[in-house]
Amino acid sequence: MHINFSDLFLKIEKQLEDPQAVIDENLLIELVNVIRPSNPQDTDEIKKKIQAFIESLLRTPTAPFLLQTFLLRLINRYKQVSLYADSGILSLDGFWNQLGQRLGAHFLPLIEDSSQLKILIGKIFYLESDKIWLNNIDDEDWANLFSLIGQSQSNVDEKLVIQSEMIKAITVLSYRISGIGLYPEFINAQPELTEYESPFLVQNREIIEFIEKYKKQEISEHEIAVISPPDASQAFVMLEQCRDVVLKIRRATKRIGVSLSLTYLLSLLEQCLDRIELLLYLVVDNTKGKYVSLGHLISDLTKAHYSEKSVRSLLSTTSELIAFQVTENASRTGEHYVSTDTKGFWGMYKAAAGAGVIIAFMASLKILAARMTMAPLMQAFTFSMNYSLGFILIHVLHFTVATKQPAMTAAALAATVQQRKGSKTAQIAELAALIINIIRTQFIAILGNISIAIPTAALITFAWQFYLDEPLLTHTKATYLLHSLNPFTSLAVPHAAIAGVCLFLSGLIAGYFDNMAVYRKVGPRLRAHRRLASWFGQDRLNRFAEYIERNLGALAGNFLFGIMLGSMGTIGFILGLPLDIRHIAFASANFIQGLMTINGSPDIGLIIVSFLGVLCIGLTNLFVSFTLTIIVALRARRVRFEQWKPLAKLVMTHFLTRPSDFFWPPKQPLELEENTSTNNGKKADH
Template identity: 25%
Template sequence: MTALPPAPNGGAPDDSLSARWRALITRLSQPLAALRHRLGLRWLRRGSWELTALLNAADPHAPGPLRRLWLIRLAEWLRSPPRLAEPASNSFGDGRSSTSEPPSPGTPWPVRRLRHLLNVLERHPEHAAAVRGVLHSVLRESDLTALLADFGFAPRAAFTSELGERLRLALLPGTPDTDDLGQLFQLIFKGRGDALWLAAIDAGTLRRLAVLLHDDGLSADWRRALTDAIQMLASQVRAVGLSATLRQRMDPALLAGRPFHRLAQAATHLADSADAANADAADAASLPVQVQALRVLLQDCRRTADTVHQHLEAYGISVDLVFQVEQLRERTERVDALLDHLGSLDAAQELQWLLVRLADGVQNRRGLGPLFAHHYSMLARKVAERSAETGEHYITRSRAEWFDMLRRACGGGLVIAGTTFGKFALGAIAFSAFWAGFWAGVNYAASFVLIQLMHWTVATKQPAMTAPAMAARLHGSQLDALDDGAVEGFVDEVAHLIRSQFAGIVGNLAVVAPVVLAVQAAAWWLAGAPLLSAAEARHTLEKLTLLGPTAAYAAFTGVLLFASSLIAGWVENWFVYHRLDSAIAWNPGIVRLLGAPRAQRWSTWWRGNISGLAANVSLGLLLGLVPTLAAFFGLPVEVRHVTLSAGQIAAALGTLGAQVLHEPAFWWSLAAIPFIGALNLAVSFWLAFRVALRSRGIQLRERDRIGAAIRARLRCAPGSFLRPPPA
């Protein structure tokens, strides 16, 4: 093979070859990038009009839908990106030519085009008159109050109705054949960056635009629409604030001031003052007084509505309730914005910010993600807080509590031993797929409920409950600047938690395996055969081996453990929201049936145990039914629970005898137990901890510092994570 000649600069031949390849790739990539950019711009500009055709099409006497469609075309022209190296092909240009005001480099493109449009209209009065006529005619024919008072809010105070409305906006096209200015506004300002470029309009451009569009009659209509919208919004806030669901959850001391009762009356006085000020300049002095009085009432209404969150422990929460509170707050903020515009000396500036808010609301109203994230955060927080209360019982902080946890875990292991044989017995019955999963779930659920009634514990149920309790420790801390005491305190809680989990697992496994072996030995002695066949035992070892998908199944089981904790919190919240504990205690029919003392005891018992019952029943059914339902869709999903898996391995050992100890299959299955336990605990804890943090609005920015503190504790005192603290 002929050797490559040396490079001219003395470098290696390979370096020269790679340099030539890089130069070739660079030469090819530049035209490809330009072509890709042109194609992208052409896609963005598809269907857009040239400025000449757009101005020639402005006709104040055209039918209403055409005039509204012209406004939509104008907004599309403002948003459309520039073309590359394209000379002006029309008499006005499209914003690519120089203007009287050279834009700054950071000026958004729609603002540049708006300035260019104003330059053209100032030089051509006939086109300015046509554009002004189109805008004024559309505004006069439209319902201005619909934009100011109704746009951005749900037609009914219910989460489901708002969800349906957003789906309609996302899936169905809108029409410009409407006199609802709110609907037309959504068609005009539908771009994602419309709020940004509206906010970037400078004061000079804003004044030129105001001069172009000024009309005395339209200004009077606009001020009347402002006061009408304020009255409508005040009436809606009053109706929501005085509804039974919110009123019983507000602070009675703040309600005593009757802020919601006086709100509508104050809005009426404001409208009367505005009308008087328009008719006679001498009466204009009373308008600021009425504006300030209404602002004070709005603050009182918001402060009273905020107390709803403080009374959720006694009355519970629902998605519709959260939605109503947020809609009330947003309506009061809209009234504040309208008051800013009504009492401002610079009406153009306030109108600009009002349009910015409305344009930003277009995007928020179209998205389903913000709706769910915003209105489910409070419900998630309440679910997490209820789990946190339960989770405190699973964290041991003293030697006596640690041994009590160990004792209760041993009791849980005893019950799980029976669950193991129940699982094998159900497997021997030829059920159909669904009923096999259902009765397996009933077996699990009954065992977990028995453990709860005996005040014992299962280790894998702890993390999903303890994670919200850990997040509660962080709530209220300045996480951007955690002091050393806060970090050490959180590390102490981590040590308490891991030590508690370790006690739970040790107690479960220390009992379940010997009990299962003892039952198998008793079966050999009494019946001459084990309770589990040899084929079933070998299938169990093959199924639980670490060499298979056991780790993935264990992680999936952690997800089910977390889901059961959410179900438990939701059921408890539902129980409290519908006042079922009070119904059990005081309902005449129940009192007549049980007697007053027993009804009171039942009420207290159900209030204290509803969360645990929901968690145990839901977890059992999830473990039994989810694999069956997944198999229906062709998904190979199974569950791997550490205590149940340990019991199954012990049952297989009791059937196959001591000779199985010489087989690798047994040891690979036994090696899977620590991984199953770790994944059950870690996945459920991690998911619950993240939900608890997000529901509280906590963003942990010092993860590295906390991680370093935990590693330092592991180096200096590793035993503190496993053994109980000294007495």
């Protein structure tokens, strides 16, 4: 690729010849415009344009010196410390202040200091896509480009100014790291920091010592040009120890839980460590690695220019660890919702059947509550308490609601994807086996719910008519109830999707409260509660505290799930929107109650369509909650799984060859089927 840079080099030379002229930044903007690829993702085009620029510099002997002089003078017109020490690094004022500032800046833009170097970054790389193609430049190309521009030993004063600004930024970052390391959240998460000298403090001492030695070498312009910088190896060692502490805390979050403030501080600390190491390399490294670091710094600063005002960037940076912890708790729970043998299969049926009895009573109570004339708020409260207390009772009695499982099993599936044990074929076989187990467990759980909820609801309806001599539902209400299950003419499926979203949220809520129970030490604090101990006795309180510690997430998730279901219709009424929920277990109970209370014999078409609606509601509940949860779980784990098509093909092949495995536990363990699946997978790959 041939690109003509000669005209630009002539303009730069002409401007540098006039000592009174103000350096024109538009020339640099024009240069970047020429290099900028048409497609930021096209690595071939990026490489060709960078190579063309390097070749142009080689063809014009004076060009590298001219460009170096031009860049140094332009950069030194601006204040630099803030760019090096702050750009792309979270502020110390905390998550909520940052969120408020970024939201406010979208409506009322901040006033930017035109004397800061970050303004120049924004002018040069004025397209957000610039961060993409800069990141796609090879390290070798960065090294070749900047070693060519930086080969001249001239412009010593200008270089000293930039190095001095970088040293100031290193000092700021070092003090910031030592301050963050003393925060109470860090001490609580890693108590060992108080038992020996903290690496966060030691790194500051090593950095200051390095800077003092560095400044002593600035005796004269000539000496600084020939004497290599002092050794910073000990500073790098201490910074690496700081990283080790951060890694230990991240690992410990599985045991001790995590808070938003702790995740914010961890993200901030990692950003500071990344930046200070990059700046140290630029100051002390005299190899080609220095120029690679310079390329990475430009890429990081450009990315930071667009991310430091982004609300999405803030949320993704700080919420990732909490999302991981929430879904990690959910995945551990989800493992109990997957049966692999006959014993687990029938155990799930019994648990679901027990829930079916309670669900039938909850559906009947909802019908009775709807008869009462109440204010919207009181109606929402009544419906919510019916659902919430019912779901909590189901949990306390160790029963299970079928549709609450996908939010948990999806997280377990994501955890399995992350492990990536063995070859790709073996991974796909393992995932296929897990998916088959999940589907079979979901099937028996749904069957357990509706097979008992339907006859129990029928019995309640019959008993109400027999003992009170009045139908549970009027003909009008029964007709409406059946027609509301029609998947073609009603909003049953969209309402089922809303219920699926609520199921997904309840899974996240459960994980959040499980995490909070550990991080806030709910169990130990309950055990230490003197007043409760005097009321219940210490032994009883200990058992209660242990139960709450293990089940707080499930209790909170069920309670708030009930509130979401119970208040959705009222929210729709207030907003004037047709919002409501449809849940398969309650829909099946309402289905039989509607059939039993409608006047005369119900039309066979109505029965078939309504039953089809119940099935569609169940599938929608499962699909929405499972899909949303697995997306969040995979993102929280930074996992990308590229084998969805072969995995789907393998599952479908298994369904066509052994459909019974999806509905009934195999006599032999499914591991044997994995071997078959693996062979099928290999054939599919070929």
